[in-house]
Amino acid sequence: MSAGAPHTPLPRPDGDILRAEYVTMRFGGLVAIDGLSFSARRGEITAIIGPNGAGKTTVFNCITGFYKPTAGRIALAHGAQSAFEALPDLTASGRQWKAAPGGALFLLERMEGYQIARTARVARTFQNIRLFGGMTVLENLLVAQHNALNAASGFTIGALLGLKSYARAQAEAIDRAAYWLKETGLLGRADDPAGDLPYGAQRRLEIARAMCTSPVLLCLDEPAAGLNPRESAGLNEFLLKIRDEHALSILLIEHDMGVVMGISDRIVVLDYGRKIAEGTPAGIRADPKVIAAYLGVEDNEVEEAEAEAGL
Amino acid sequence: MTGIAEPGVVAECEATGVMRQGATSAARDAGIAILLALALFGSLVGLRTDPANGGLAVTVHLAKAAGLAAAVAAVRFLFDVLIWRPLDGGRTLAFTARLSARAKLPAIIAALAIGAALYAKGGLRTSLIEWASGQSWLAGTLTDLLTFACIAAFLAILAMAAARALRLFLALLSKDPVGKVPEVLTDKFGREFPAALLAIAVLLPFLIAGPQQRYAVDTATQILIYIMLGWGLNVVVGLAGLLDLGYVAFYAVGAYTYALISTELGWSFWVCLPLAGLFAALWGMTLGFPVLRLRGDYLAIVTLAFGEIIRIVLINWQSFTGGPNGINRIPRPTFFGLPFERSANPSFHSFFGLDYNPAYRIIFLYYVILGLALLTNFATLRLRRAPIGRAWEALREDEIACRSLGINTVATKLSAFAIGGMFGGFAGAFFSARQGFISPESFTFTESALVLAIVVLGGLGSQLGVVIAAVVLVGGAERFRELQDYRMLIFGLSMVAVMIWRPRGLMAGRTPSAFLHEARTISGSFVKEGRG
Numbered sequence: 001m002s003a004g005a006p007h008t009p010l011p012r013p014d015g016d017i018l019r020a021e022y023v024t025m026r027f028g029g030l031v032a033i034d035g036l037s038f039s040a041r042r043g044e045i046t047a048i049i050g051p052n053g054a055g056k057t058t059v060f061n062c063i064t065g066f067y068k069p070t071a072g073r074i075a076l077a078h079g080a081q082s083a084f085e086a087l088p089d090l091t092a093s094g095r096q097w098k099a100a101p102g103g104a105l106f107l108l109e110r111m112e113g114y115q116i117a118r119t120a121r122v123a124r125t126f127q128n129i130r131l132f133g134g135m136t137v138l139e140n141l142l143v144a145q146h147n148a149l150n151a152a153s154g155f156t157i158g159a160l161l162g163l164k165s166y167a168r169a170q171a172e173a174i175d176r177a178a179y180w181l182k183e184t185g186l187l188g189r190a191d192d193p194a195g196d197l198p199y200g201a202q203r204r205l206e207i208a209r210a211m212c213t214s215p216v217l218l219c220l221d222e223p224a225a226g227l228n229p230r231e232s233a234g235l236n237e238f239l240l241k242i243r244d245e246h247a248l249s250i251l252l253i254e255h256d257m258g259v260v261m262g263i264s265d266r267i268v269v270l271d272y273g274r275k276i277a278e279g280t281p282a283g284i285r286a287d288p289k290v291i292a293a294y295l296g297v298e299d300n301e302v303e304e305a306e307a308e309a310g311l
Numbered sequence: 312m313t314g315i316a317e318p319g320v321v322a323e324c325e326a327t328g329v330m331r332q333g334a335t336s337a338a339r340d341a342g343i344a345i346l347l348a349l350a351l352f353g354s355l356v357g358l359r360t361d362p363a364n365g366g367l368a369v370t371v372h373l374a375k376a377a378g379l380a381a382a383v384a385a386v387r388f389l390f391d392v393l394i395w396r397p398l399d400g401g402r403t404l405a406f407t408a409r410l411s412a413r414a415k416l417p418a419i420i421a422a423l424a425i426g427a428a429l430y431a432k433g434g435l436r437t438s439l440i441e442w443a444s445g446q447s448w449l450a451g452t453l454t455d456l457l458t459f460a461c462i463a464a465f466l467a468i469l470a471m472a473a474a475r476a477l478r479l480f481l482a483l484l485s486k487d488p489v490g491k492v493p494e495v496l497t498d499k500f501g502r503e504f505p506a507a508l509l510a511i512a513v514l515l516p517f518l519i520a521g522p523q524q525r526y527a528v529d530t531a532t533q534i535l536i537y538i539m540l541g542w543g544l545n546v547v548v549g550l551a552g553l554l555d556l557g558y559v560a561f562y563a564v565g566a567y568t569y570a571l572i573s574t575e576l577g578w579s580f581w582v583c584l585p586l587a588g589l590f591a592a593l594w595g596m597t598l599g600f601p602v603l604r605l606r607g608d609y610l611a612i613v614t615l616a617f618g619e620i621i622r623i624v625l626i627n628w629q630s631f632t633g634g635p636n637g638i639n640r641i642p643r644p645t646f647f648g649l650p651f652e653r654s655a656n657p658s659f660h661s662f663f664g665l666d667y668n669p670a671y672r673i674i675f676l677y678y679v680i681l682g683l684a685l686l687t688n689f690a691t692l693r694l695r696r697a698p699i700g701r702a703w704e705a706l707r708e709d710e711i712a713c714r715s716l717g718i719n720t721v722a723t724k725l726s727a728f729a730i731g732g733m734f735g736g737f738a739g740a741f742f743s744a745r746q747g748f749i750s751p752e753s754f755t756f757t758e759s760a761l762v763l764a765i766v767v768l769g770g771l772g773s774q775l776g777v778v779i780a781a782v783v784l785v786g787g788a789e790r791f792r793e794l795q796d797y798r799m800l801i802f803g804l805s806m807v808a809v810m811i812w813r814p815r816g817l818m819a820g821r822t823p824s825a826f827l828h829e830a831r832t833i834s835g836s837f838v839k840e841g842r843g
Contacts (some may be wrong), residue, residue, distance in 0.1 A: 130715075135833075147718070170825070193834070
C-alpha cells in the first residue's frame with residue numbers, strides 16, 4: 001500500500017488508551033511543554049506533529065519515563081475503557097497503578113522508565129537509533145524479551161544449571177524474534193551485528209525490537225527519518241499491519257507528511273509546547289493555525305493569526 | 312610494451328616491473344640503514360675498554376658491530392618488502408601473498424617445530440649462550456624465554472594435534488561419520504587451541520619434573536590466580552562495561568574473610584570459600600549503590616577510591632585486621648581433611664602410603680585454583696548466554712535503550728558488580744590460603760591496574776584473551792624478574808604496541824550468545840567499550 005491510499009479500518013476496540021492531562025515540563029526557565037492535554041485512542045495511530053523544537057520528543061520522554069513531568073498526569077489503561085473510572089482513586093492513593101474494572105490503570109508520571117516498559121507495556125523507538133550495535137540482530141530481539149526470559153531462567157539460576165525449562169523458554173523467544181524478523185524482512189541478517197545493517201534496516205529492527213516487548217502502546221519517534229520514499233511507503237504498510245493484526249495503539253512523531261497524512265487516524269499539533277490543533281488528517285491539513293505554525297504568516301497578518309491562535 | 316601483447320601478459324610484466332622496482336628501493340633503504348647502524352654500533356658495540364695490565368686497553372669487536380648492523384639491515388629490508396610496500400590495493404609481493412594465503416599456519420608450525428627440535432638437540436641453546444657471552448642477564452633471560460616459548464609452542468601444537476585426533480576419532484565413532492569427518496578435517500587448526508591450553512594446564516605438574524617443578528607449578532598457580540581475577544573483572548568491565556579501577560577490593564575482602572574466619576573461628580577453607588565469595592559480592596553491592604549514577608571517568612575514579620578505602624581500613628583497624636602487620640599462620644587448605652604437613656597424622660602422604668614430599672601441597676594448590684578458575688569460566692560462559700548476561704552486554708552497548716525495553720538497569724549493574732566481585736572474593740580466599748600470610752601491602756592499586764591491564768590487553772569480554780594476557784603479563788613479569796623496575800617499562804612499551812596494532816585487545820572479536828542460522832564472530836569494531 002502506498003502512502004495516502006485508501007484504507008478500510010477493521011472494527012476496533014473503542015475509547016482512549018492514553019490520557020495526558022495538563023502535562024508541563026520545565027527545564028529551568030525553559031518551558032518545553034506547557035499544560036498539554038491530549039488523548040490517544042485504542043487501536044489507532046495518533047501522530048504528534050509540530051515544527052522543530054515544539055516539544056514532541058519531550059512529550060515522548062515524559063510518557064516513557066525518561067523525564068518526570070513538572071506537573072500534570074499521564075494515565076494509561078489496559079483492557080476496557082472503564083478502567084479510567086478508577087483514575088480519581090488511583091491519583092488520590094499515591095500508588096503507581098491499580099487493577100480497575102475490566103483491566104488496569106497506570107499513572108506513568110509516577111513510574112520509572114523501565115517499569116513503564118515492563119509493567120505498563122509502553123515501548124518506544126528513538127529519533128537517533130539506539131540499537132545494541134555490537135550484538136547480533138537476533139540478540140537485540142532477545143534482550144527485548146529480557147523480563148520474560150529472566151523469569152523463565154529462574155532469575156539466572158536455571159540458566160546457570162542449564163535447565164531444560166530455560167532452554168525451552170529461550171527457543172520460544174527465538175521463535176518470537178524470528179517472527180518479527182520475518183515481518184520486518186530482516187530474517188536473512190539475523191546473525192549479523194546490528195551495527196552493520198543499513199540505515200533503513202536499523203530503523204525496522206528498532207521497531208521489531210520494541211514489538212518484542214509485547215507492548216500495548218508503541219511510541220515511534222520519527223520512524224521515517226532518513227528513509228527513501230520506497231522504504232517509507234513500506235513503513236506505512238507495516239505500521240498499519242501491526243496496528244490491525246496486533247490490536248496495537250501507536251503514538252507517532254513524524255516530519256514526513258506522506259507518512260503522517262497516510263496512516264494517522266488522529267493528529268495532535270504542537271507549537272512552542274502547546275497544543276494548537278487536534279483532529280483528523282483532513283481537518284489538520286486545512287487548519288489555518290497549523291499552516292501558520294509550519295509556513296509562518298505575512299507580517300500584516302501576524303496579529304490576526306495570533307488572535308486566532310489565542311495568543 | 313607493444314600493442315600486440317595480451318592484457319594478461321602486460322599486467323604480469325607491469326607487476327614484475329613494480330616488484331623489481333620495489334625490491335631495488337628496499338635494497339637501497341637497507342643500504343642506508345646498514346650505514347647508520349654501523350655508525351651507531353661501531354662506537355657503541357664495536358669498541359670496548361677492558362682492564363689490561365694496570366690500565367685500560369681498547370679492544371675492537373668489529374664482527375659484533377657488523378653482525379648487529381647486518382641484522383638491522385635485514386629486518387629493515389624484510390619490513391620494507393613485506394609490510395610497508397603493499398602493491399596495487401594492499402597485495403604484497405607475490406610470494407608473501409601466496410605465503411599468507413596458503414602456507415602461513417604450516418610455515419609457522421614448521422618453524423616452531425624446527426626451533427623445538429633444534430632446542431631439544433641443544434645446538435640452538437649452546438650457540439645462543441655463546442652469542443650472548445654468558446655473564447649478562449641477556450643470556451639467561453633470552454635463552455630462558457626462547458626455551459619457554461619453544462617448549463610452550465611445541466606442547467601447544469602437540470596438544471592441538473592430539474585434540475584434533477580425538478575429534479576425528481569421535482567423528483568416526485559418531486552416527487554420521489561421512490558428514491562429520493570432513494568437517495573436522497577442514498576445520499581451522501586453531502579451533503583446538505582452548506582445548507590444548509586446558510590439556511596442558513591439567514597435565515602441567517606431570518610435564519615438568521625435577522628441581523624445576525616447584526618453581527613452574529608455583530608460577531602457574533600465580534598466573535591462574537590472575538586469570539581468575541581477570542575473568543571476574545571481565546564480567547564487570549568486559550561484559551557490563553563498568554570501568555572498575557578498584558577490583559583489588561574484592562580480592563582483599565575475600566582474602567581477609569578467609570584469613571579472619573579461619574584464624575579466629577577455625578573454620579575450614581572449603582566452608583570459608585563460599586563465605587568469601589558472599590562477602591565480596593556484598594561489597595560489590597555496597598560499592599554499586601552509590602556509584603550507580605556515575606558514568607565513565609567518574610565511575611572509574613570512585614571505584615578507585617573504594618579500592619583504596621578498603622586498603623586503608625585494613626591498615627588502620629588494627630584490633631580487627633592486625634593492621635600493617637597483617638595476619639599470619641593462616642591454615643592451609645586440606646585434601647578432604649588430610650593436611651599436607653610432614654608431622655600431621657593422618658596426613659596426605661601417610662594416608663596414601665607415600666613418602667613426604669613438599670611438592671604435593673604445591674600441586675594440590677595448583678589443582679584447587681585450576682578448578683576454581685575453570686568454575687569461574689564455566690559460570691561466566693553460562694551467564695553470557697543467560698538473560699542477565701545479555702542484559703549486561705546490552706547495558707554496555709546502550710543503557711537508555713535498555714531502560715526503554717523494561718530492563719532494570721540498577722539491578723543489572725548491581726548484579727554485575729556482585730558476580731564479578733564474588734569471583735574476586737574466591738580468588739582472594741585462595742590467595743590467603745596459599746600464602747599463609749596476608750597484609751594490606753598485597754592489595755595495592757598496582758594489583759587492580761594489573762588485572763585491568765590483563766582484561767584490556769586480552770580483549771574486553773574475551774575469556775581466551777584473558778588467559779593469553781595473564782600468561783604474558785604475569786608469566787612475563789616472573790621471567791623478567793632480573794630486570795627489576797625496567798620490566799614495567801617493557802610492559803608499558805608492549806602495551807602501547809598492542810594498543811597501536813590491536814586497539815581492541817588481542818582477542819577482539821565477540822562471539823554471539825545465540826544464533827538463528829550460524830554463529831559468526833562479531834568484529835570488535837562494532838562492540839562498544841561501555842561508558843559505565
